[in-house]
Amino acid sequence: MSYTSLNFLFFVIGTMLVYFLFPIKKHKWVVLLIASYVFYLFAGYKYVAFILFTTLSTYIIALWIEKISESSKLNIKQHKDQWSREDKKKYKEKIKKVKRLVMALALVLNFGILAFLKYYNFFSGSLNDIFGSFGMSFSMPTLKLFLPLGISFYTFQSMGYIIDVYREKTPAQRNPFKFALFVSFFPQIIQGPISIYDSLAHQLYESHSFDFTRFKYGAELILWGLIKKMVIADRAVIAINTVTAEYNSYGGTALTFTILLYALQLYADFSGGIDISRGVAQIFGIDMMENFRRPYFSKDINEYWRRWHISLGNWFKNYLFYPLAMSSLFLNTSKKIKSTKFGSTVAGTHIAKVLPTSIASFIVFFIVGIWHGAYWKYVGFGIWNGGIIMLSVLMKPVFEWCHKKLHINPKTALYTVFQILRTFVVVLVGYVFDVAPSFKQAINTFVLFFTDQNLSVGRSQISNLGLDKKEYLLILAGAVFIFIISVIQERHNKTTIRSMLDQKPFIFRWFAVFAGIIMLVVFGVYGSGFNAADFVYMQF
């Protein structure tokens, strides 16, 4: 059941009716839990064992960690008078080690499953190639593995929770069913956002009554998401799929066009899907975190990664980047560089300050890259993004020096536009790794960008991608529309388009909503059996 199917619409309406009419306020959350599991069963009953395993193992281990913390605190209290400061410190260290070990058990179990399902075939294939090249006949079998729906997202979310319990940021949930709802909440299971326990869970368990303003805002957000997804993304994907099916037969111009189209399609698809998720949650009285903040307006690549897929970025920042960058290894490296002769120079001070951090961020991007899939091209994607960030941070003083020498004021509007375009190009290069079927073809694409630009060949190839001129115009109009909306949002950062719309006259408001619905019905792309194309991020 896709978020864009009619079935899903009926499913949401049905769940809404039951939820808001449910008489026992204290137990309203049970309706959401049942709905989430019904939704998940629709995706395939085979998958349920995986999500149940993650739910149960995380639930039990979180309680275990909490028990260790509590009993250790009690123990310290009881021995308050007997233990010296040193004894206390030693005991605390010991407990910390035990807790860390227990937490590691949860991480290894759950990330282990994810890694096995995602990477087993990549490793067995690579190993077989290596053995083969030595003339050995040893071979590891290739398994038919499937990825359970949303496994990345619910695994990340659950592991975030375990780490939060370990850090004593949040108490462990005692009710296994309540915890199961946090893991499986249906609006976010397909593609996030990856929520933090502290900000989402209590909202799920509270009882919410029907609120017309929330309903209206939620429905408008869903409509906007559907338009982005079905009118723009699902149309653009037709051309993109045609190209990727026979990637080698296209020239540089057509490929340039495809990458640009992909930038639009990916954003419309992913942000559209998140809008649907957040809109549905909003109707139920639940506010989920923002996942996109007009990422293509970013002035540098660091900023882009803070505005694109924000919840995943936050996850990696809090649970991987900070622990890495703040580990004694990295902080001491910084100190070591500082203590050398080179460390006392201007360049040395800067490098001592940022090199360890940028190595940590490089590692994070490398992992984000291979999280997308076990292919060399995603390794390329990770290295490109991580490498550019590393370079931009390390070279910052050089850029600032250049600005001074060339008398450039980085605060002018013109320079800002230049920065935005520059960042967009960096992002597009990253997308090439995404679109090209293999690493080799990605590299080849870069060569074609420079050596094979031919307008007339490109034009004829582009006109044969399964879309006619009118449809391209429609996509263009959609892109312009998203752009205008984004500029308005950018200018009114603190409010939403929906609340701005609310202040307009009644007729204008209804006209806007009605026009949106008409647009969706008339121009939406409906595949066979009313099933829209799968969300791009569903596969991760």
Next chain:
Amino acid sequence: MEILNELRPDVDFENETALIEDGILDSFDIVALVGELNDAFDIEIKPNDLVPENFNSAKAMMNLIEQLQD
């Protein structure tokens, strides 16, 4: 305060109260800051302590430092 001004001379640390929430300090600044504060005050700031409330203003950071020194 000296550490802060040295880290980001362009920011008004006296008056800003939403350094994290408004995105004035990014994660690279935070890590650099943590390294400096650890050394200067002989404390150990952990990833747990990295919540916006602890770093939104110079005053909040001072509170965190005092808390960790206890």
